[in-house]
Amino acid sequence: MPLAVWSARYETGIKEIDAQHKRLFQAINRMEAAYRAGTEEAEAQESLAFLARYTLEHFETEEALMRAIGYPMLEFHQKEHADLMTQILAMKAKLDEGFLVPLDGADFAAHVANFAADWLAHHINEADMGYVQFGRERQPEQP
Ligand SMILES: [Fe+2]
Numbered sequence: 001m002p003l004a005v006w007s008a009r010y011e012t013g014i015k016e017i018d019a020q021h022k023r024l025f026q027a028i029n030r031m032e033a034a035y036r037a038g039t040e041e042a043e044a045q046e047s048l049a050f051l052a053r054y055t056l057e058h059f060e061t062e063e064a065l066m067r068a069i070g071y072p073m074l075e076f077h078q079k080e081h082a083d084l085m086t087q088i089l090a091m092k093a094k095l096d097e098g099f100l101v102p103l104d105g106a107d108f109a110a111h112v113a114n115f116a117a118d119w120l121a122h123h124i125n126e127a128d129m130g131y132v133q134f135g136r137e138r139q140p141e142q143p
Contacts, residue, residue: 002029003110004117010124012132017065020058021124027051028116035095035109044109048092051116056085062128069138071131080127084119088112 004025012018031051034044059081066074091112094100100108 003032003113004028004120010121012124012128014065014132014135016061017128017132020054020061021120021128024051024054024058024120025117027054028113028120032110032113035106038106041105044105045096048095048109048112052085052088052092055088055116059085062131065135066131069131069135071134073130073134077127077131080123084123088116091115 002025006022006025010018010021012021027047027050031044031047034047039047063074063078063081066077071077091108095105095108095112098105103111
């Protein structure tokens with residue numbers, strides 16, 4: 001069973017953001033599955049690299065959107081994004097280097113996936129919904 005399960009309560013109503021959030025959940029699950037299945041190392045590492053790249057791309061989309069609507073919490077939100085990227089990249093470095101004692105790669109990948117899935121679920125509901133609500137109040141005619 002996938003770790004990161006999409007749910008209607010993550011729906012922001014903004015098409016591009018919802019599509020990206022769904023894709024992030026998928027990327028987390030794919031990465032975890034790749035390490036668990038004992039997929040070739042390079043391929044497993046690529047699934048994690050994709051997750052890191054796509055997370056960054058998604059954050060850039062969100063930050064541009066927040067900037068466009070003049071969201072007052074932009075800086076705080078950006079800091080949450082930056083903190084997550086720092087943590088993901090640190091975990092990625094560990095996995096890439098294979099320096100994981102006492103966990104093996106699959107266990108560590110599962111730990112990264114759990115952490116990312118949990119972070120994403122909370123971040124969407126607590127932080128993202130803030131700009132969604134603000135955008136709705138500001139521009140009720142827009143999604
Ligand atoms: Fe966000």
